[in-house]
Every structure is written in C-alpha cells, then in structure tokens.
Amino acid sequence: MIEKRKPIEVTEAVNRVMTYARELTYEIVPIEESDGRVLAEDIYASHPIPSFDKSPYDGFAFKAADTNYASQDAPVSFEVVEHIPAGTIGKKTLKKGEAVRIMTGAPLPKGADCVAMFEICQTYQENEKEYMSIKRTINALDNVNRKGSETLEGTHLVEKGTYIHPGVKAVLATFGHATVCVAKKPLIGLFTTGTELLDVSDDLVPGKIRNSNGHMIASQINRAGGEVRMLGTLADDFEASYKAIQEALNEVDMLITTGGVSVGDYDLMPDIYDKLEAEQLFNKVAMRPGSVTTVAVKGNQLLFGLSGNPSACYVGFELFVRPVIQKAMFSKQPYPPKSKAYLTTDFPKPNPFTRFVRSRVVAKDGQIWIEPAGIDKSAVVTSLIETNAFMMLPGGTRGFKKGDKVEVIFLDTYQGQTEPWTT
Amino acid sequence: MIEKRKPIEVTEAVNRVMTYARELTYEIVPIEESDGRVLAEDIYASHPIPSFDKSPYDGFAFKAADTNYASQDAPVSFEVVEHIPAGTIGKKTLKKGEAVRIMTGAPLPKGADCVAMFEICQTYQENEKEYMSIKRTINALDNVNRKGSETLEGTHLVEKGTYIHPGVKAVLATFGHATVCVAKKPLIGLFTTGTELLDVSDDLVPGKIRNSNGHMIASQINRAGGEVRMLGTLADDFEASYKAIQEALNEVDMLITTGGVSVGDYDLMPDIYDKLEAEQLFNKVAMRPGSVTTVAVKGNQLLFGLSGNPSACYVGFELFVRPVIQKAMFSKQPYPPKSKAYLTTDFPKPNPFTRFVRSRVVAKDGQIWIEPAGIDKSAVVTSLIETNAFMMLPGGTRGFKKGDKVEVIFLDTYQGQTEPWTT
Incomplete structure (x- = not known):
C-alpha cells in the first residue's frame, strides 16, 4: 500500500536541481534603489582614480x-x-x-x-x-596622490553577480552609474497546502495551526534576493489544486509548495506533478529533516515541493531553492558557503542520515563555534529564532562531543561558494 | 593660525555619542512587510506548541x-x-x-x-x-508530539530589538501576529559638502570627482536599518549651509554631513555647529582613518560630521552612527560585534594611532582569517568592494606578521554586542 521511494544523497539532489537552474534577465534601476540588489554587469574603471594628481592634505x-x-x-x-x-x-x-x-x-x-x-x-x-x-626639505611627489595610484583606467573592479553593498555602491557612484543594471528578481510563486492551516489573522481552533511556513518561506525568498508571489493555501482538492498550480506556472519563474509531498492520504503533490507531466527529479532525499522534499521540472520551470514541517521546509529552501535563485541572478557563487566550526556542547544523537541541525554560530577568539539552536525536530519552529547556520552531520555517525570540529553551512550572508559542497 | 585640536580615544568618543543615543518610536506593519525590520515588542507564546497532542507521522x-x-x-x-x-x-x-x-x-x-x-x-x-x-509492542506516548512539548504558553520567545529574519517571522506567524509592532526607522538627513563634488550623472571634469560618499552613506544607513533623506550637496557658502542645516534639523531624527570638518579654509562645519549653538562632543579622534570626525549635539539631536575621504567616512559611520541607529530601534546589542581573527598576510605598517583597516574576513577550517581589502589609505574607495570587517590595530604597534591574532569588527551582520568595545 505504501509507495516505496528511493532516497538519493543530498549532493546528488542539489546537482540535479542545479542542472535546471538558469540565469534570468536584468533591469535598470536608479542607483538610489540598488541597495541589496545584484549586479547584472561587470564594473570597470572608466577613468583612473585619482583622475588627476591631487593633494591629500590642506x-x-x-x-x-x-x-x-x-x-x-x-x-x-x-x-x-x-x-x-x-x-x-x-x-x-x-x-x-x-x-x-x-x-x-x-x-x-x-x-x-x-x-x-x-x-x-x-x-x-x-x-x-x-x-x-x-624649515625642512620636501621630496618630489611627497604628499601627492598620483593620478591612477589607486586604480588604473580599465581595471575590472566588480564582477557581474555581486551583491550591492555600501562599498560596491560607492564604486558605482564614483564611475557615474546613475542607473545600475541589476538582476531582475526571480518571481517565485508560493502555495501552502493543508486543511489544518489557519490564516495568521485567524483565532486558533482545536486541531488546527496557523500558517507559519508561508510567511517563513516568503522571508527566505526575500533574504535570498527573490520576489515572492503569495498564492494562498490550497485545500485538499485534487482538481482545484492542479488547476491553481497550472495557472500559477504561467505567471512565475518557479514555484514552491509547502506540504503535500509525503505519502499521506491527502498528499496530492506527486499526482499533480504527474498530471502536469512534470518530471520528478527526486522525491526522497537521504537527509533529516526534509527527507520528503520533492523537486520536479516542467519545461524550464522548477517546482519545489517542500515539506510541510516548519524546520524541514526551512532546510529544504536553503539547500535547494536558494542556489537556484542565486544562479538566476548571475551569481558565480550560488551555493551556501560551507566551512567548519567547533561544537560548544555534546551532540549525542546518532545520525543514520545526513542531518542539518538548525544552529547558531558565534565567533570566539579567532575560532568559529557552533551550537544547536533549539529542539532538533522537523516540526519545531522556535529553534529557527536563533538559527544562523546549519550544522551538517554526516550519516552513519554516532554523535559528537563538545570541542569536536563539525561542518557548518552559513545562512545569514550574501556570500556563497562556487562549487557545490558534498555531504 | 591652525586650530589645535585635542584628540580623544575612540572608545571615549563612542561613549560620548552613546550618551545621547535614545530609543525612538514604533509603528505597526503587516507581517508581509516586516522582513528586515526590528521588533518593538517582546514576543511571548500566546499558546503552547503544539497546542494539542498530535501525530508526527502518517x-x-x-x-x-x-x-x-x-x-x-x-x-x-x-x-x-x-x-x-x-x-x-x-x-x-x-x-x-x-x-x-x-x-x-x-x-x-x-x-x-x-x-x-x-x-x-x-x-x-x-x-x-x-x-x-x-506485530510489535508500542509504548504509551510513542510517536506523539505532546501539547506544549516544544513551547509552553507564556514563554518569552523573542526580545524587543530583535531583527526580523525568516525564523522570527515564522514565530510571529505561528502566534497570530498578522500585524507586527516594529521600530520606526530613524530618519537620517544626509548632506554632502564640497565644491569638488559632481553628481553621479555628471560627466567628469578636471579637478572634480563624483559624489560617492552620499550614495555610500545612504547604503550604510539602509544596511543599519535607518531611513535616509538625501539633502544634496552644500556649496562652500556659510550662510546658505547654516540655513540648510538648521532647516533640515526640523525634519529628521539626526543629521550626517560628509566633509567640511577638517581645518581647511572651506571647512565650514565647526563654525556652523557654533552658530547653531550645538555642543561639540569631540572634533578629533585618535584613530586612522577618520581622525577629523566631529560629533555635535543640539537639543536631543546628534549631528555627525564625517570626513570627506571615502574610507574615513565609511569607518566613521560604522563606529559612531550605526550604534545610535541600533539604539534608536531598541537594540540591546547596539555595538558592532568585535572578536579576533588571524592575519593571512604580513601587515608591516606601524600604527602610531588606533587603526581601522578595511578588511575581508573568511572562515577557514574552524578559524577566522582576515586580510586587508585593498590599499589602506583614507581617500581610497575601491578597497571597500571587498570590505566586510575592520581590522582594529591598537596605536603604538609596529606592524603584524602573517598568523598573528588581531582584533576584528564585523560589519555585514544584523547582530551586535551589548557592551561597547575598547581599543
């Protein structure tokens, strides 16, 4: 009765998704509105800096x-x-x-x-x-900022795909970019699914929960640089859900659904993908949380079926959706940056599967330390308050001790890495 | 002829400014618009999570x-x-x-x-x-998510002054905050000064430079969570500048000017502060770059006179203005977070003064490494492209070697620290 799904490794899953990631388009914005956007052009020095020999002092x-x-x-x-x-x-x-x-x-x-x-x-x-x-000797060129001493004309200064922060903006202004060619934000449709979901403004009623995933994912989309189109909650009705999703695909660059991807009686997404004739890239990943994460592709559009469990949903977004958004915006470092950190505390839980523990990293005397941000269960939402990283623990390990070095994936950063990481 | 100014230590300068920092007010926004804002209320669990015993599986x-x-x-x-x-x-x-x-x-x-x-x-x-x-024994409570097992009703979950990121937003949604009480962004007036400044859209002409400080500071204000009102460039005319600044003070929470604070013939700010009857908290700081940074207070409004040199201006903002913005938005960690890092390269320059070197930090195998981001001169703008931290080198040191541990102040983070750091 229960459909058997074959789990694939996280790295393989990310690679399959990224096969379909594509660069999207650009738009022109005034420099005043370019903060936090991503450059869609390389920036070269159109003149030397300084552009003339100048005095650095009065x-x-x-x-x-x-x-x-x-x-x-x-x-x-x-x-x-x-x-x-x-x-x-x-x-x-x-x-x-x-x-x-x-x-x-x-x-x-x-x-x-x-x-x-x-x-x-x-x-x-x-x-x-x-x-x-x-009353003293001064040498030729003393206290002169020579023309071109900072930057020569033609120097390649900022790469296409770079996040625009204050330093980049200063350079854009210096070279006269009153308007800036930036990556158009990929438009991402977002459906939540589940009859148990109440609107945020609803009173709590027995057996139901408020829809936190929708707002959480919208926030993750914003943080990643995308633009969200919130499409509401789908009821457990196959035809209506199919139709809503089919229509949404005409209006967005990619689509996220939360929930409905497991093997429960009301998990409609797999059948909807089939009816859409979308190819499922995978429907089970050898990881916790988020093992039910399913990604399908129809034409050149990716459909992300994230788990309905808040923490699993959060993890699925960062691992699979964020790199696609980064790539859409010309990033040459689309993958979340991975490094190492020292555990502040014992983590005795054995890991049959690769585990992404919502964690908090802190800098301490030249070292990076990491601690779990709260209860490590997929349904938990409060552990996300302190989360700024994932601790990535490989499958088949028996737990870790305080002071052990573990792998960490940073979340609160516009920086990324060029190569996909392996688990 | 030359006015002698008495430099004060950076820490003392920051402390003097923070004496006048005050919490401002709040506003109510829909949860959809709360990303990146700062909570102006504490968040408590208005019900347990889960709010009923629930099944974690199908x-x-x-x-x-x-x-x-x-x-x-x-x-x-x-x-x-x-x-x-x-x-x-x-x-x-x-x-x-x-x-x-x-x-x-x-x-x-x-x-x-x-x-x-x-x-x-x-x-x-x-x-x-x-x-x-x-075919097996199941124990009572096996596979049951107990009511309140994640969070008990009344738990204090998120502190007033916390930055709203995806995890916080998920919690806000869970507890029914369809609208969110957030800190009103402090409104910061921004004048650039200097006859040498061209607009960004102007063609370069001999002897002039384009106004990069204005756009850079606007971007730093945005990054710090404030709202900028760009007031244009002041010409070297005392009466007109005085009047423009006096009028601006009626419309903003605090005011930044760039340039005009040194001892040059056209550095009008000191006299303008005098005529405004604003009290100068200091007009020279024992640091490089940015030694001419001047801060004055009139009534309860702070007037920041930042250097006209791009890097000095950038540093002055992060050290003196950002903590005031954070405090205005109820942050209990208004100071930029300081830690340590290892130098990737020799830094042979001796430091008679405390130095803030625009730098890039990278994580490497559990350690934090830092390298200067480019030419370390106050007039330099291109080193800001790679800057995500300051290396803080104490005055009186003779240079540093690759592998030395140095102090670092992180810039690209919404996190801060409670106590002011010392140099």
Whole structure:
C-alpha cells in the first residue's frame, strides 16, 4: 500500500536541481534603489582614480627642489600666488619660489610636484603679499596622490553577480552609474497546502495551526534576493489544486509548495506533478529533516515541493531553492558557503542520515563555534529564532562531543561558494 | 593660525555619542512587510506548541496497552473506526481494539495514546470493515508530539530589538501576529559638502570627482536599518549651509554631513555647529582613518560630521552612527560585534594611532582569517568592494606578521554586542 521511494544523497539532489537552474534577465534601476540588489554587469574603471594628481592634505604645493637647502636654521620662503580649493583648477604655472595654498582633494597646479601640510609651514604677510616659509626639505611627489595610484583606467573592479553593498555602491557612484543594471528578481510563486492551516489573522481552533511556513518561506525568498508571489493555501482538492498550480506556472519563474509531498492520504503533490507531466527529479532525499522534499521540472520551470514541517521546509529552501535563485541572478557563487566550526556542547544523537541541525554560530577568539539552536525536530519552529547556520552531520555517525570540529553551512550572508559542497 | 585640536580615544568618543543615543518610536506593519525590520515588542507564546497532542507521522493511533502481547508470531488486530486528516478533530472516543487512521499533524483522538507509522502496520478488509494489524509492542506516548512539548504558553520567545529574519517571522506567524509592532526607522538627513563634488550623472571634469560618499552613506544607513533623506550637496557658502542645516534639523531624527570638518579654509562645519549653538562632543579622534570626525549635539539631536575621504567616512559611520541607529530601534546589542581573527598576510605598517583597516574576513577550517581589502589609505574607495570587517590595530604597534591574532569588527551582520568595545 505504501509507495516505496528511493532516497538519493543530498549532493546528488542539489546537482540535479542545479542542472535546471538558469540565469534570468536584468533591469535598470536608479542607483538610489540598488541597495541589496545584484549586479547584472561587470564594473570597470572608466577613468583612473585619482583622475588627476591631487593633494591629500590642506597645505601648500610648490616645487620640491626649492627646499633642497631648507633647514631649521635656514628656512626657505615662498610667495603664495594662488589659493586652490578642492574642485578648482589653478590658473598659474608655478615658478621657482612660488607656492599655492591648496586644499585636500584639490588638483596640483602646473609646476608643483609636492605638498607640505599646514602644520609645518609658517605663513606671514609682507608688502600686502602673502608668504609661506618652511624649515625642512620636501621630496618630489611627497604628499601627492598620483593620478591612477589607486586604480588604473580599465581595471575590472566588480564582477557581474555581486551583491550591492555600501562599498560596491560607492564604486558605482564614483564611475557615474546613475542607473545600475541589476538582476531582475526571480518571481517565485508560493502555495501552502493543508486543511489544518489557519490564516495568521485567524483565532486558533482545536486541531488546527496557523500558517507559519508561508510567511517563513516568503522571508527566505526575500533574504535570498527573490520576489515572492503569495498564492494562498490550497485545500485538499485534487482538481482545484492542479488547476491553481497550472495557472500559477504561467505567471512565475518557479514555484514552491509547502506540504503535500509525503505519502499521506491527502498528499496530492506527486499526482499533480504527474498530471502536469512534470518530471520528478527526486522525491526522497537521504537527509533529516526534509527527507520528503520533492523537486520536479516542467519545461524550464522548477517546482519545489517542500515539506510541510516548519524546520524541514526551512532546510529544504536553503539547500535547494536558494542556489537556484542565486544562479538566476548571475551569481558565480550560488551555493551556501560551507566551512567548519567547533561544537560548544555534546551532540549525542546518532545520525543514520545526513542531518542539518538548525544552529547558531558565534565567533570566539579567532575560532568559529557552533551550537544547536533549539529542539532538533522537523516540526519545531522556535529553534529557527536563533538559527544562523546549519550544522551538517554526516550519516552513519554516532554523535559528537563538545570541542569536536563539525561542518557548518552559513545562512545569514550574501556570500556563497562556487562549487557545490558534498555531504 | 591652525586650530589645535585635542584628540580623544575612540572608545571615549563612542561613549560620548552613546550618551545621547535614545530609543525612538514604533509603528505597526503587516507581517508581509516586516522582513528586515526590528521588533518593538517582546514576543511571548500566546499558546503552547503544539497546542494539542498530535501525530508526527502518517499512521494509526490507538491504545498502546492493546499491543502489550503483540509479536511477530502474534499480531494484534484493530478495527479502523475513523480517518483523521490534519486539521480535523476525531469524532469517536477509541475503545480497546479500535484504531484511527491519522495523518501527520492531526490531533490524537480521545482514548488514543500512541501512533504507529504506516510502514509497520498491515491493513486489510473483512466484511466491508477496515482493519489494521501490528506485530510489535508500542509504548504509551510513542510517536506523539505532546501539547506544549516544544513551547509552553507564556514563554518569552523573542526580545524587543530583535531583527526580523525568516525564523522570527515564522514565530510571529505561528502566534497570530498578522500585524507586527516594529521600530520606526530613524530618519537620517544626509548632506554632502564640497565644491569638488559632481553628481553621479555628471560627466567628469578636471579637478572634480563624483559624489560617492552620499550614495555610500545612504547604503550604510539602509544596511543599519535607518531611513535616509538625501539633502544634496552644500556649496562652500556659510550662510546658505547654516540655513540648510538648521532647516533640515526640523525634519529628521539626526543629521550626517560628509566633509567640511577638517581645518581647511572651506571647512565650514565647526563654525556652523557654533552658530547653531550645538555642543561639540569631540572634533578629533585618535584613530586612522577618520581622525577629523566631529560629533555635535543640539537639543536631543546628534549631528555627525564625517570626513570627506571615502574610507574615513565609511569607518566613521560604522563606529559612531550605526550604534545610535541600533539604539534608536531598541537594540540591546547596539555595538558592532568585535572578536579576533588571524592575519593571512604580513601587515608591516606601524600604527602610531588606533587603526581601522578595511578588511575581508573568511572562515577557514574552524578559524577566522582576515586580510586587508585593498590599499589602506583614507581617500581610497575601491578597497571597500571587498570590505566586510575592520581590522582594529591598537596605536603604538609596529606592524603584524602573517598568523598573528588581531582584533576584528564585523560589519555585514544584523547582530551586535551589548557592551561597547575598547581599543
């Protein structure tokens, strides 16, 4: 009576899904709206930085050679022939014995090859002329930010697929990107399933629970950079559910359903995939939680059937959906970054299957430490409050001790890794 | 001629600013719009989770005692008297020898005290009645998610001041928060100053640069959770600048200016603070970059005078403005989190002053490693592309070697720490 499903390894499951991941398209947004978006173009330096020799300080610019014999006992005097604020080009070409008063960021005038800060210069007036004297030798190019010293014209600065944070935005502004070519957010349809689900605004009634998965996954989609279209809850009615899903596929880039993928009497998703003539890539994964996670493909659209259990649903999204969203937005590091961490506590539970434990990582004196974020059961929702990582424990292990090094997958980051990780 | 300023330690500067940091107000948003916002209320469990004894599997529920003598050779049979899908309350009270077919998440019927998964049950029909037999002993409470086993009613789950990520949102949905009380984003006015600044959309002209600080700081404000009001660029005109700043103060919670705080001829901010009768908390900090960072307070409004140099401006924001934004949004961990990391490379530069080096941290085999993100000069913008942390090097040190442990301040995180760090 019970359908036997053949579980596949997590890595294999991720690889099958990623075979169908594809880059989507771009859109143009004003730079003001580019925060948190992803670049859909490579950024090159369209001019050198600095684009001219400039003063890094408030001070005086002159010919360094004029100070060759300057000393405490023999100060050298300059006539100050011009003031150059930042943003202004000096009109004069400096001759021997002449200096300009120059502000931070202003271009060096012709004839000058160094700057001395105010602090080491003595100013005075004589015959209504302005003078400056200096008691030490300054070398040519001292205190000059040379043209191109930071970046040469044509340098490849930021890669397509990069998340736009304050540093990237500063570079975009520097090179005049008043508008930015960003990845269009993949539009992801989201159905929740289950007659037991109440709306968030409903009063609790016996036997039912409020729909937390929908809001949780919407939030995960937002965090991953996608755009969610919440399509509501499907009742346990095959024809109506089939029709709703079929219609939704015309409007979205990919589709997520939560629940309905197990072998229960009301788990309709497998039959719906069949009727849609969608190819199931897998319907059982050798992992906990989320073993019932099912992914199907119809044409070039992926249909993610996530578990209805909150923690299993959460894990399934991060492992299978997030990399597809990243790839859609041109990321060259679509996979969640994996590294190692030390256990803060014993974890005695044996693991017949690869396990993704909702966990919290903390930095401690140069090391990364990890602890389970709460009760490690698939139906549990409260452990997600503290979750910022998964502890990935390989199948066939008998538990771990405090201080053991375990594998960790980071969640709260826009960074990723190029290669899929293996379990 | 040159004003002598007395530098104060970074920690002292942060402390002075935080004396004036205050919690602001809240607003109510639909849960759908709560991602990335900050809770302005504590969240308690308004009911236990689960709120009823429920089945964690698809299977059969019955009285465990009925299987006391079950074995491979002596299966025990049950009459299946009802089907209970998730979300439905069973109508019958089970008697000895009776079972219900029950789905994952459905409430246990009266009289049942355990569940057996489908996989170990044999079903059959006889006389048009439905039966199930089982060949092993099941204990009372086996495979039952007990009411309150995850969370008891009244448990304090999430603290006011917590960032709303997918896990928090799942909890909000679970407890029926269709609307969420979140911290109102502090409104932060932003002026850039400097005649050398071109708009991002302008063509580059000799001696000028495009305004990158404005867009960078706007992005940092967004990342920190604030709301920016971009007020444009102030020309080097005292009266016009004074008036613009005075008017802006009527419209924002706090004000940032970039540039104009040094001792150059066109650095108008110190005099503007004076004319505003704003108290300067400090005008020089013993740090690099950003030593000219100036903070003033007028009434209960903070005025941040950040450096006009991109990297110095970036650092000043993260050290002085971000904690104020966090505090405004009720965070109990307003300070950027500090920890330690290992240097990937020699850093031979001696540090007469406390130095904040724009850096990149990476996780490597359980350890945190850090490397400078590019050229370590205050005017440099491109090093910010890779920056996700500051390396904090104490003043008076002579440089560091590859493998040395140094202090690190993390930037790309919504997490913080309760206590201010010391340099």
